[in-house]
Amino acid sequence: MPSFDIVSKVQWNEVDNALNQSQKEIAQRFDFKDTGTELEKKDEGIDIRSSSEDRALAALTVFQEKLIKRKVSLKFIDPQDPKPTSKGGSRILVKVKEGIESDPARKIIASIKDSKLKVQASIQEAQVRVSGKNRDDLQKAIALVRGLDLGIELSFVNFRD
Numbered sequence: 001m002p003s004f005d006i007v008s009k010v011q012w013n014e015v016d017n018a019l020n021q022s023q024k025e026i027a028q029r030f031d032f033k034d035t036g037t038e039l040e041k042k043d044e045g046i047d048i049r050s051s052s053e054d055r056a057l058a059a060l061t062v063f064q065e066k067l068i069k070r071k072v073s074l075k076f077i078d079p080q081d082p083k084p085t086s087k088g089g090s091r092i093l094v095k096v097k098e099g100i101e102s103d104p105a106r107k108i109i110a111s112i113k114d115s116k117l118k119v120q121a122s123i124q125e126a127q128v129r130v131s132g133k134n135r136d137d138l139q140k141a142i143a144l145v146r147g148l149d150l151g152i153e154l155s156f157v158n159f160r161d
Contacts, residue, residue, distance in 0.1 A: 002138055003131035004159040005124075006108060006145060008152050010076050010098045018066035019046060025062055032059070036089065039063060045095040046077075053082045053090040060092055073153040097152065099126025104150040115144055135161065 023039050026032045037050040037059050046063065050056040060079055067074060078095040085091050100108070108128050109121040119132035119141050130141050142156055 001131050001133060002135050002159075002161050003129060004138060004142070005157050006100065006128040006130065006154055007126070007157055008076075008098060008100050008154055010096055011072060014070040014072045015067070015076075015096065016041070018063065018070045018072060021066045021070075022059070022063045025066075026059055031055075045093050048092040048094065049085065049089060051087075051089045053084075056082055056090040056092050060094065063094070075151060075153040100128060100152065100154075101126075104152055107150060108145055108148065111144060111148055112141055115141075117141055117144070 019039055019041060026037050026039065032050075032055065035051045035055045037055050038048070039059060040047045040049075048056050048059050048063070050059060064074060064077070067077070076097055078097055080093045080095065082090045082092050102123070105123045105128050109123065112119060112121045112130065117132070117137050117140055118134065119130050119137050121128055121130045121141075130138060132138050132141070138159075145154065145156075
């Protein structure tokens, strides 16, 4: 029985490359000189620190531009609000979202069921598996899911006949 998986996976090597490029650009740019602006990858996400809130926001913009150039969707990142640091500076935590959470997964399954296509959809960990007897129905399901606006970047993998 043909099937495919709907996933939301980040290309971590491209995120790391964008982070490295951002660090190099910030080290070279004159408007970041003596601001103590740093970008650092941590377990909870990308940590941006600077001596002022506007420099931290400018560093976030540089990071976003590098992600776009490396063809990483900005739907994968979730910048938090700037928080003051103990030294009077500012800190922004940029969380990287990976996997399909339960609410968007339920919306995907509900829209597939409402479309009356002859396919079955089920949630498996952080992905949605769609299976059916007919390959054309699966392609219609892909087109349907592409049309949904869920605020996350989706890709379709493991297409099996």
